[in-house]
Amino acid sequence: MRLSQQNLSFSSEELDIRSSRLLSLITYPHYSECEYKARITEMEALGITSIILGDGNAIVNNTRIAGKGCVGIVVKAKLGRDKVCALKIRRTDADRKTMDNEAYFHRMANSIGVGPRLEEHTKNLIAMEFVSGMSIIDWVTGDDDSNNNNKNKNNKKAEKSNLYNIATAILEQCFSLDLAGLDHGELSRLARHVIVSERPHIIDFESASTTRKTCNVTAAAQSIFLYGLLADRVRKIGGSNIDREKAIRALKTYKHSHTRVNFDAALNALMER
Ligand SMILES: Nc1ncnc2c1ncn2[C@@H]1O[C@H](COP(=O)(O)OP(=O)(O)OP(=O)(O)O)[C@@H](O)[C@H]1O
Numbered sequence: 001m002r003l004s005q006q007n008l009s010f011s012s013e014e015l016d017i018r019s020s021r022l023l024s025l026i027t028y029p030h031y032s033e034c035e036y037k038a039r040i041t042e043m044e045a046l047g048i049t050s051i052i053l054g055d056g057n058a059i060v061n062n063t064r065i066a067g068k069g070c071v072g073i074v075v076k077a078k079l080g081r082d083k084v085c086a087l088k089i090r091r092t093d094a095d096r097k098t099m100d101n102e103a104y105f106h107r108m109a110n111s112i113g114v115g116p117r118l119e120e121h122t123k124n125l126i127a128m129e130f131v132s133g134m135s136i137i138d139w140v141t142g143d144d145d146s147n148n149n150n151k152n153k154n155n156k157k158a159e160k161s162n163l164y165n166i167a168t169a170i171l172e173q174c175f176s177l178d179l180a181g182l183d184h185g186e187l188s189r190l191a192r193h194v195i196v197s198e199r200p201h202i203i204d205f206e207s208a209s210t211t212r213k214t215c216n217v218t219a220a221a222q223s224i225f226l227y228g229l230l231a232d233r234v235r236k237i238g239g240s241n242i243d244r245e246k247a248i249r250a251l252k253t254y255k256h257s258h259t260r261v262n263f264d265a266a267l268n269a270l271m272e273r
C-alpha cells in the first residue's frame with residue numbers, strides 16, 4: 001500500500017539533537033548508550049544543531065524521514081543556526097564500519113560536479129546538501145508520497161521533452177563519471193539513486209570504485225530505457241518507437257570506447273525525437 005493511503009498524519013517538527021525522541025533514530029535499528037553518545041559528539045563536531053522530522057517518504061519508528069537504505073537513514077537537519085542539510089546516519093547494523101569510503105568517493109564525484117554537495121563527514125555521519133525532490137520513478141509517473149510540497153510541481157506525469165531533458169542530464173553526469181574513472185556501482189538500480197528536483201542528482205556513492213571498469217552510462221541508460229519498471233514507465237511516455245537493437249548496438253560501441261562521439265550516438269539512438 002502506498003504510504004499516502006495509510007491513515008497516518010505527520011507534521012514537520014524540529015527537534016534538538018539531544019531530544020529523547022531521536023534516540024532510536026540516531027542509533028537505528030539498535031540503541032546502545034555508547035554508540036548514541038559517540039554519534040551526538042560527532043553531530044556536535046559537524047555543527048548539527050537539530051533534526052527536522054515529518055518530511056520525506058520513508059517511515060522509521062512511525063516517523064516520516066527523508067530516506068532509509070541498507071547502510072543509512074537520511075534525515076533533514078540543521079547545520080549551525082539555519083542551514084538545512086541532509087544527514088546520512090550509518091545504521092548500527094550496516095555492513096561497513098565507517099562512512100569514510102563513501103565520503104571519499106562522494107567528494108570525488110563532487111569535484112566533477114556530480115552528487116549533492118558534501119559538507120563534512122565523521123565516522124558515522126555524512127552531512128550534505130539536502131535535495132528536495134522525488135525519486136526518478138515517482139517523478140516519471142507524477143506520484144508524490146511525501147509530505148514535501150516542493151515536488152513534481154503539478155504532481156503530474158512527466159512529458160516527453162521534459163523526460164528526455166532529465167534523462168540527458170543524468171546520462172551527461174554518468175559520462176563525466178565514466179571519464180573520471182569513477183564507477184558509481186549501483187546505477188542499474190537507478191530508481192533508488194537519482195532524485196529529481198530542478199535537475200537530477202545522483203546520490204549514494206557507498207559502492208563506488210576507481211578500480212572497476214566504469215559502466216555508469218550503460219547501467220543508467222539500460223535502467224532508464226531498456227529493462228525494468230522504470231524503463232517500462234519511460235516507454236509509455238516516450239513512445240515505444242525506440243529501436244532497441246540500434247540502442248543496444250550504440251551502447252556496446254560506447255562501452256568499448258568512452259568517447260564523446262560514441263556517447264552522442266548512444267543518446268541519439270535512445271531518444272530519437
Ligand atoms: N542528499 C539527500 N537529500 C535528500 N534525500 C536524500 C539525500 N540522500 C539520500 N536521500 C534519501 O535517502 C534515501 C537513502 O539514501 P542512500 O541511498 O544514500 O542510503 P543507503 O543506505 O546507501 O541506501 P541503499 O540501501 O539503497 O544503497 C535515498 O533513497 C533518498 O530518498
Ligand SMILES: [Mg+2]
Nearest residue numbers: 069071204206
Ligand atoms: Mg547505498
